[in-house]
Amino acid sequence: MSTQAEILWRPGPRELTQSAMARYRDWLVQQGHGPFQDYHELHRWSVSHPAAFWDSIWRHTGVRASRDPETVLESTTMPGARWFVGARLNFAENLLRHAIDGNPNEEAVLEVSESREDVRLDGATLLARVASLQAWLREQGVTQGDRVAAVVGNTHEALVGMLAATGLGAIWSSASPDFGVSAIVDRFGQIEPKVLLLANGYRYNGKVFDRAEQNLELARQIPGLQRVLSLPMLPELGHPDDPRFVDWETALDAHPQATPVFEQLPPDHPVYILYSSGTTGVPKCIVHGAGGMLLNHSKELLLHADLGAGDTFFYFTTTGWMMWNWLASGLLTGARLVLFDGSPAHPDLDCLWSLISRERVTHFGTSAKYLGNCRKAGLEPGNTHDLSALRALFSTGSPLLPEDFDWVYHSVKADLMLSSISGGTDICGCFVGGTPLLPVRRGEIQCRMLGVDARAYTPDGRDAGHDRGELVCVTPFPAMPVRFWNDPDGARYRKSYFATYPGIWAHGDFIQFTPHGGAVIYGRSDATLNPGGVRIGTAEIYRQVETIAEVADSLVVGAPHEDGDVEVVLFVVMAPDQTLTPELEKRIRSRIRANASPRHVPARIHAVGQIPYTRSGKKVELAVARMLQGETDAENLGALANPESLQEIARCLTLAGRDKSRPARP
Numbered sequence: 001m002s003t004q005a006e007i008l009w010r011p012g013p014r015e016l017t018q019s020a021m022a023r024y025r026d027w028l029v030q031q032g033h034g035p036f037q038d039y040h041e042l043h044r045w046s047v048s049h050p051a052a053f054w055d056s057i058w059r060h061t062g063v064r065a066s067r068d069p070e071t072v073l074e075s076t077t078m079p080g081a082r083w084f085v086g087a088r089l090n091f092a093e094n095l096l097r098h099a100i101d102g103n104p105n106e107e108a109v110l111e112v113s114e115s116r117e118d119v120r121l122d123g124a125t126l127l128a129r130v131a132s133l134q135a136w137l138r139e140q141g142v143t144q145g146d147r148v149a150a151v152v153g154n155t156h157e158a159l160v161g162m163l164a165a166t167g168l169g170a171i172w173s174s175a176s177p178d179f180g181v182s183a184i185v186d187r188f189g190q191i192e193p194k195v196l197l198l199a200n201g202y203r204y205n206g207k208v209f210d211r212a213e214q215n216l217e218l219a220r221q222i223p224g225l226q227r228v229l230s231l232p233m234l235p236e237l238g239h240p241d242d243p244r245f246v247d248w249e250t251a252l253d254a255h256p257q258a259t260p261v262f263e264q265l266p267p268d269h270p271v272y273i274l275y276s277s278g279t280t281g282v283p284k285c286i287v288h289g290a291g292g293m294l295l296n297h298s299k300e301l302l303l304h305a306d307l308g309a310g311d312t313f314f315y316f317t318t319t320g321w322m323m324w325n326w327l328a329s330g331l332l333t334g335a336r337l338v339l340f341d342g343s344p345a346h347p348d349l350d351c352l353w354s355l356i357s358r359e360r361v362t363h364f365g366t367s368a369k370y371l372g373n374c375r376k377a378g379l380e381p382g383n384t385h386d387l388s389a390l391r392a393l394f395s396t397g398s399p400l401l402p403e404d405f406d407w408v409y410h411s412v413k414a415d416l417m418l419s420s421i422s423g424g425t426d427i428c429g430c431f432v433g434g435t436p437l438l439p440v441r442r443g444e445i446q447c448r449m450l451g452v453d454a455r456a457y458t459p460d461g462r463d464a465g466h467d468r469g470e471l472v473c474v475t476p477f478p479a480m481p482v483r484f485w486n487d488p489d490g491a492r493y494r495k496s497y498f499a500t501y502p503g504i505w506a507h508g509d510f511i512q513f514t515p516h517g518g519a520v521i522y523g524r525s526d527a528t529l530n531p532g533g534v535r536i537g538t539a540e541i542y543r544q545v546e547t548i549a550e551v552a553d554s555l556v557v558g559a560p561h562e563d564g565d566v567e568v569v570l571f572v573v574m575a576p577d578q579t580l581t582p583e584l585e586k587r588i589r590s591r592i593r594a595n596a597s598p599r600h601v602p603a604r605i606h607a608v609g610q611i612p613y614t615r616s617g618k619k620v621e622l623a624v625a626r627m628l629q630g631e632t633d634a635e636n637l638g639a640l641a642n643p644e645s646l647q648e649i650a651r652c653l654t655l656a657g658r659d660k661s662r663p664a665r666p
Contacts, residue, residue, distance in 0.1 A: 005441035005518070008409045009416065015436035021303045022437065024060055031056065039437040039447060040517050047453035050076070050475055054083065054295060054451060061298040061332075064097055065089040066264040073476075078503055079494060081476035084267040084291050091271045091290035092167035093262035096130070098309065098334040099123030107336055111156045112355060114203040114342035115233045119156050126160070127260055133164035135255035140227045142194055144169030144263060147273070149188045150197035150319065151175050151211075151218070153341035157231050157248060158319050159328055161197050166271050166290070169263040173273040176320035177202055178641070181214050185221045187275050190285050191485055192224035197248075201234040205343040208234065216240050267291020268482045274322055274425045277614050284492065285485030288428050289478075296429045296479035297329035299450055305392060305419070306436045307363050309334030315365035315394065316344055316352060321617070322425045323365065323396065335363070349374055353381035356390060365394035367617045368404065368420075372546060375407040376575075382412045392417045394434070397617050399521045399539040402443035403547050420445045422521050424507065426497070427479040431471060431507065432519040443543075444518035451477050454519075456511050461501050464512075468537070470525055471509040472501060480505065510537045527621035529558040531566045531599050538621060541600050544592045545570065550578040551588075555611045556602065557621050559628040569628065570602035571649060573611055580607035606652050612645040624649060 016022055025042055029035050033052070036042040046053040051073040058069070070086030093100075099108055104124035111119040121129070142148060148165035152158045152174065162172045173191060175184050177199045188196070198215045201208065219228055219242060230239040231248045239245050271290040275283035301307045313330040314337075317323040330337050338359055344352050344366070356364055374381070381387060393408060393416055400420045408418050419434025422445060431454045432445045440446060448454045456469030484493045500506040510522040522528070522537020529536045538556045545554045553573040558566040570588070574580060585605050592600045612620040620640060627650060640646065 005444050005514070007439045008405060008442055009414075009418065009440040011417075011436055011439065012415075015306070015417070019306045019436040020308060021306065021435055024056075024303055025437075027060055028056060039435055042437075043448055043450055043517075046450040047475055050451065050477065054478060057295050057299050057451070058084070061295075061302055062097075063089060063294065063298070064094050069267075076476055078476050078505060079480070079490065079498060081480070082268065083295075083478045087267050087291065088264040089267065089291065089294070090167060090169075090262035090264055091294055092130070092163045092260075094294050095329060095331040096127060096163060096260070097332065099127050099331075102309075102334065108331065109156055109159060109337050109339065110359065111154075111339040111341065113153065113155060113233075113340075114206070114346065115153070115201075121156055126156075126163075128256075128258075129156075129160045129252060130163045130167065131258040131260040132252040132255040133160055134168055134261050135258035136229075136251040137164060137168060137170070137195060138261075140195055142168060142170050144265065145270070146170045146195075147173060147191045147193040148195045148197070149173045149175075149191070149193035151177050151179065151184055151215075152197055152199045152231060152319055153177055153202050153233065154317060154319055154324060154327075154339045155199075155231075155233070155341050156339060157197065157199075158324070159337075159339065161229075162328060167260060167262050169265050169269065171270045171273055171287075173275075174319040174324070176318035177209070177211055178204070178318075179320060180643075181217050181221070184218060186282050187285070188218075188222050190282075191273055193222065194224065195227045195229060196222065196225055197229045197231060199231045199233045200239055201237045203234070203342065205346045210234075210237050212237065212240055215245075216242065219244060265290065267294075267478075270482060272325060272428065273485060274325070274428060276425065277618070277620075284496065286426060286481045287483050287485055289482040292478035292480065292482070293325070293329070293428060294332070296427070296451075296477070297326065298332060300326070300429055300433070301330055301333050304430075304433055304435055304449060305363060305394070306417070307333045307335050307392075311335040311362040311391075312338060312359055312389070313363045313365075314338035314340065314356065314359070314361045316340055316367070316370065317365075322428045325428050327365075344370055345373075349377050349379060350381070350384070353379070353385050353387075356381075357385035357387060360389040362389050363392045363394070364390060365396070367397035368395045368400040369397060369617055371395055371404045371408065372401060375404055375411070376549075376552070380411040387413050390416060392419060392434075394419045394421055396421045396423075398619065399523070399542070400443075401543050401546060403543075405440070405442045422509065422519075426481065426507065429479045431473065431509075432511075432521075438517070441516075441518055444514060444520055447517055448513075448519070454511075454513075456513055457501060457504075457506075461504075466513060466515055468510060468512040468522060470500065471507040471511040471521075473505040473507065476505075524621065527557065527625060529556070529566060529568055529600075531558070531568060536597070536600055540596050541568070541570065541592060541602075544595050544600075545572065545588060548584075548588060548591065550575050550584055552576075553611045555619055555621060555624060557625040557628060559604075559625070567603035568600065570605045571608050571611065571624075571652075572605060573609065574607055580605065606649075608645070608648055608652055610642055610645045610648070612643075612649070613641045617641075620646075628653070
């Protein structure tokens with residue numbers, strides 16, 4: 001990666017002096033910290049003085065608490081750091097503070113769904129529905145520490161359910177209704193929810209999906225389940241004939257005069273259970289604390305995203321992806337939320353841009369894959385839609401190609417903060433991301449996030465400086481999980497994050513930090529290729545392959561070679577009316593050799609119909625790599641959005657098989 005990456009956007013006077021980050025910087029100076037010459041000095045202070053920094057976030061963002069902390073940070077040991085000891089607060093109350101204190105008639109939430117007409121909720125209505133659902137949940141015996149889970153789309157019911165449950169001190173967990181039964185049982189079967197919210201069906205990409213049979217099977221298989229709240233997304237489908245199933249509206253209508261409840265709890269009280277991908281085994285149940293989520297999301301959304309009252313925040317996500325939790329926390333900023341439940345390509349890829357224009361969205365988030373698809377389709381939303389309100393565009397899920405940076409600034413909007421962000425379910429937040437105080441450089445993430453001492457480490461535990469290495473965090477911060485579920489001695493937790501470098505969080509990404517403070521992600525560490533003992537990231541190959549017009553999608557993995565080395569294997573999905581010819585294979589290899597290195601050149605290239613993805617839109621490299629290593633029983637097909645893709649790859653490999661005529665390795 002060049003240290004002189006082209007600058008595509010520079011912050012203007014508003015960002016440098018009036019953005020939320022700028023106001024926070026100036027407030028710190030008034031409090032006796034600083035001065036800070038630039039963002040990087042501010043970041044260095046934040047990681048050098050973690051207790052002072054996180055205390056400043058608590059105070060500056062206005063956390064609502066019935067008791068302030070006695071100690072901000074009890075210990076810096078990892079794992080084991082305890083934050084805001086002695087405090088008492090409620091997560092849902094903080095998310096709803098603008099609905100409680102602000103204009104009750106101001107629109108707080110807009111739901112746009114393929115399954116029904118738009119739903120608009122003002123602050124008063126949102127609070128009333130939360131209170132009504134809480135009263136019903138209490139009737140079912142739900143109390144502090146109980147689990148309330150949901151298999152629902154990104155609709156207002158999911159938001160109301162989460163706020164109602166966490167307001168009572170219950171723990172929320174969710175999955176998208178396109179998950180298979182086995183994938184849901186693998187997750188919720190471990191946490192044994194007392195109440196389960198289920199959509200009776202949904203529409204996606206213009207097609208109707210009836211969930212009646214799956215919902216009954218879930219009710220039979222999930223242990224400890226007492227009640228099912230059935231959401232009539234498609235009223236014509238009705239509800240299962242089972243005494244445990246209760247209609248959503250019936251439950252809410254039973255308590256029209258209820259008032260909201262916000263149990264005051266310690267900051268490490270669990271608020272969310274999220275899950276690892278589950279593509280290579282039963283998912284890990286990652287428990288997040290209320291204080292950690294609240295403080296970290298406040299920092300990321302209010303400061304880094306520059307999101308606030310009067311803004312409109314739309315992130316394309318499902319309830320099975322951590323970005324849904326991130327979107328939900330947008331309520332705490334006072335911004336209006338836009339929830340989208342449906343296909344981003346129905347009736348065409350233009351539908352999200354039309355929504356952004358119609359609703360005057362100021363902050364839009366999506367996956368890198370979606371932006372790449374828009375580029376390949378030749379969309380120019382900046383020329384076809386009024387995007388004058390749009391100030392920030394977020395991208396995550398996979399590294400954003402340099403060509404997609406170009407496309408955004410050419411075809412979406414030139415005056416726009418493009419924030420490529422990267423973190424994970426493990427922290428339900430970001431290690432690196434954007435800031436309004438720095439320029440956007442082509443192909444780079446702008447910065448380390450405040451309070452996150454992220455670095456690149458060599459395999460032997462040294463700081464790699466500006467070379468590539470393992471993404472680590474050398475000091476604690478509040479968004480680290482409080483524990484794993486069913487891990488009483490913490491052994492699985494320690495193995496997941498602290499086994500590689502004792503006392504230091506190893507995240508599992510392959511990263512490089514540039515001399516000017518930016519970052520480039522080269523893919524997951526466990527999918528990093530190692531031909532000839534040289535570590536190379538999969539993202540470096542995607543950057544070359546996915547800009548070739550004939551290629552619609554790709555997947556690259558490392559396969560063991562008979563001489564004990566590793567060879568690069570590339571799978572490609574061809575664009576419509578294109579085929580993988582010997583000439584195209586030669587051109588693919590030539591481009592990779594010229595723009596990456598000879599080590600990156602694939603030994604084998606196979607054309608397939610589709611690439612395997614998780615249900616949150618991430619490529620499944622590791623399961624394919626393990627298949628190539630002979631571990632054919634490792635994949636959890638229920639965790640995939642398209643499990644048939646793995647079966648096709650297996651057939652492709654069988655046919656290509658033990659072909660000794662394959663090209664010699666470069």
